[in-house]
Amino acid sequence: MHVPNVQPPLPSDYEVHPTHPIHRVPYQLAQFWEHGVRQRAEDKTARLQAERKKQQLKTGSATGLGAGEVPRDLREATKRSPVVRTWVRSLEEPVRQFLASQQAIAETQAVAADEDADSAAEQMDSDDEEIVFVGRNGAMRELKEKKATWKHAHREVSQETVDSGMVFDSFGTDESAAFKRWLTHAISDYYGIQSRSVNLSNPTRRVVYVGLKTSQGILPSRNLPRPMWEVC
Known part of the structure; x- marks a missing residue:
């Protein structure tokens, strides 16, 4: 009452109709219209997934097969x-030490290259730097008692297999040996480096090589992710 210019409701005001805007699209153009809408929806979904994956990588909760993912x-x-x-921790700590040393070597070579390009070129090494995880008869308690040490293993053309480097007597021959080798491969994928399993003789054993090719400059990112054993 006492409202100026009041108008009574019309019958159309009581009709049921959508509140969203209605676009009248000809039948011939409907498929193209739906394609554009679907593309925008897919782009939005991909953007949200990328942001979620980035946040998961930051917090260490990412799951997958890529670098930094468990x-x-x-x-x-x-x-x-x-x-x-x-x-995982026993196998991962030496790998982190290896990567840290490789990064230190790369930084030293970069500084030397700035000072003297010729001397830096002579210091380039074409061999592959690797870590060797050797499976023999052993137990985890022996691994805990020993100090984790490793050294470089160089692949040579004149030799079939390289048996030097980092040795772990933690794989063993029981049912858990294959699982521990799989852990080693998972750790290498987590840090974005290469790994492969090889059978050695004298004595017969299964080893896992983890390394990177310094001749091609393949190095992981400068900032190492959180330790895998903390986030798995």
């Missing part, structure tokens, strides 16, 4: 058996 199978195995985290 395999889902490893997370599930860690939940079932807490000892898996101990194995």
Whole structure:
């Protein structure tokens, strides 16, 4: 009452109709219209997934097979058996030391290259720097008692296999040996480096080589991710 210019409701005001805007699209153009809408929706979804993956990588909760991501199978195995985290830590710490030393060498070479390009070129090494994880009869308690040490292993053309480098007597021959080798490969994927399994003789054993090709300048990122055993 007492409202100026008041108008009674019309019958159309009581009709049921959508509140969103309606676009009348000809039938011939409908497929092109839907394609554009679908593309925008897919782009938005991909952008949100990328932001979520970036946040997961930052917090260490990312799951996948890429660098900085923990395999889902490893997370599930860690939940079932807490000892898996101990194995991961024992295998991972020397790898981090190896990568830190390689980064220090790369930085030293870069400084030397700035000072004297000729001398830096002579210091280039074409061999592959690798870590050797050798499986023999051993137990985790022996690994804990020993200080984790490693040294460079060079692949040579005149030799079939290289048996020098970092030696771990933690793989063994029991059922967990294959799983520990898989952990080593998962660690190499986590840090974005290469790994492969090789059979050696004299004595017969299964080894895992983890390394990178310095001749091609393949080095992981300067900032190492959080330790894998902390986030798995």
